[in-house]
Each structure stands twice: as C-alpha cells, then as structure tokens.
Amino acid sequence: MKRVGIICGGFSSEYEISVLSATTIRNHFPDSYLTCLLKMDRQGWIAEDGGESVPFNTDSFSYEIGGEERKVNIAIVYIHGDPGENGKIQAWLEMKEIVYVNSGPLASELSFDKWFCNQFLRGFDIPVARSVYCLKNEEVPRDEIHSLGYPLFVKPCDSGSSYGISKVSDPSQLNDAIRLAFEEGESIVAEAFLDGTEVTCGVYRTKKGVVALPLTEIVTGRDFFDYTAKYEGDSEEITPARIDAN
Numbered sequence: 460m461k462r463v464g465i466i467c468g469g470f471s472s473e474y475e476i477s478v479l480s481a482t483t484i485r486n487h488f489p490d491s492y493l494t495c496l497l498k499m500d501r502q503g504w505i506a507e508d509g510g511e512s513v514p515f516n517t518d519s520f521s522y523e524i525g526g527e528e529r530k531v532n533i534a535i536v537y538i539h540g541d542p543g544e545n546g547k548i549q550a551w552l553e554m555k556e557i558v559y560v561n562s563g564p565l566a567s568e569l570s571f572d573k574w575f576c577n578q579f580l581r582g583f584d585i586p587v588a589r590s591v592y593c594l595k596n597e598e599v600p601r602d603e604i605h606s607l608g609y610p611l612f613v614k615p616c617d618s619g620s621s622y623g624i625s626k627v628s629d630p631s632q633l634n635d636a637i638r639l640a641f642e643e644g645e646s647i648v649a650e651a652f653l654d655g656t657e658v659t660c661g662v663y664r665t666k667k668g669v670v671a672l673p674l675t676e677i678v679t680g681r682d683f684f685d686y687t688a689k690y691e692g693d694s695e696e697i698t699p700a701r702i703d704a705n
Contacts, residue, residue, distance in 0.1 A: 613647060
C-alpha cells in the first residue's frame with residue numbers, strides 16, 4: 460500500500476488551521492492508502508501516525524515507529540500560507556523527486572501573491588480591482604490609496620487570506636490597516652472595493668483533462684469573508700451558486 464504524507468503546519472499565523480484541514484483530509488482518505496500527518500515549522504518536521512508523534516527524516520522522506528521504517532511515497536501539501544501555498548515545498552519536493560498532489564511551484568507562487576496574480580490576470584484582459592502596491596520599509600503612497608475611494612481593502616500580498624486583512628471604511632482607519640497587514644507579510648496591497656456576489660470554483664487536472672467542480676457561492680453576514688466567517692461557521696457556502704447558468 461502507498462503511504463501518503465499530508466504536509467501541514469508551516470510558518471504563518473494559519474498553522475493551526477492548516478493542521479485542522481490536513482486532519483480532515485486524513486479522516487476522509489480512501490482506505491486503500493496508508494496516511495500520516497507531516498507537521499512542519501521552523502523547528503523541524505514531526506510525523507504523526509497511529510497516535511504517535513516521531514521525528515521525520517526529510518533526507519530519506521521516512522520516519523520510524525517501533526523499529527520499523529515507514530517510507531512516505533506521495534505527498535499532499537496542505538500548508539496554509541508560507542511555505543506551502545506559495546510553492547516552496549512543492550519546489551523542494553520536485554528536487555527530491557517526491558510525487559505530490561498539488562499545483563506546481565510556479566502556479567502556486569503566482570496565485571498566492573495577490574498583487575502579482577492580479578497583474579498576470581490583467582495580461583489576459585480579465586478585469587480586477589484597481590490597486591496600489593506597497594513594500595515594507597518604503598514610503599506608503601497614501602494619496603494613491605485615497606484615490607481608490609472608500610471603502611477599500613488592505614491585505615498582505617505574500618501571506619494567507621485570513622489574517623492581516625482589513626476593510627477600511629474611512630481614511631482615519633488606514634494607518635492601522637497598513638500596520639496590521641505588514642505584520643503578516645513583506646508586501647501589501649490596497650484594493651478598491653468591489654460590490655458583488657462572491658463565487659469560488661475548484662479545478663483539477665486528470666489524464667483526461669481539466670475538471671471543474673460546481674460553483675460555490677459564499678455568503679456571510681460579516682463585513683467580508685474573514686477568519687470568523689471562514690472557520691467559525693459565520694457564513695453559508697451554497698452549491699450550486701445562485702447565478703445565471705451562462
């Protein structure tokens with residue numbers, strides 16, 4: 460039987476959410492596979508299997524329980540934020556020739572960074588929100604941000620989507636929003652507010668081609684789809700989305 464290692468944890472504020480997500484995946488995995496959680500942070504890697512937690516050897520991609528070496532054959536990266544969502548782990552797995560079930564490094568890094576993803580989409584004439592890019596330790600172009608109008612959003616570009624995001628309804632709130640976003644990343648983006656229906660769609664590739672999952676509409680009573688709405692149940696995810704079929 461193949462052993463699948465679900466890599467979780469990471470370096471961001473979303474560590475615990477990543478572990479919960481990975482645990483959910485493991486609990487619903489097909490019985491034809493063996494599974495383990497591979498928790499990683501800046502201190503190292505731990506394998507969790509059968510109620511035991513043991514050190515994970517990243518050189519051999521294996522761990523030992525009861526004197527038995529257990530080799531991981533396939534990886535699933537489920538780290539929220541750095542270094543999984545941005546493709547770093549995927550690039551490392553490719554160098555080690557470990558099979559993994561995720562988007563590749565380039566697609567992951569490009570889609571993870573909110574600013575660069577939007578610039579890429581613009582090249583295909585896909586409309587995106589007007590925005591202003593800011594780097595840490597450089598002067599923030601506040602006049603440009605004000606020109607976006609209010610309300611607007613301030614987000615970390617190079618971090619996850621649950622922490623450091625603020626909806627700014629008044630210029631007096633801007634400085635706090637910028638400070639909060641920079642606590643999560645080295646670059647931030649201020650984006651004009653878009654009033655509309657939020658819809659998400661997952662796609663995956665098989666040997667037969669690309670498969671699109673049904674559209675899901677996201678509805679929340681909160682100001683926006685924040686951490687509480689995502690992970691504490693204060694939202695509805697309606698499938699199929701209530702939009703025109705075309």
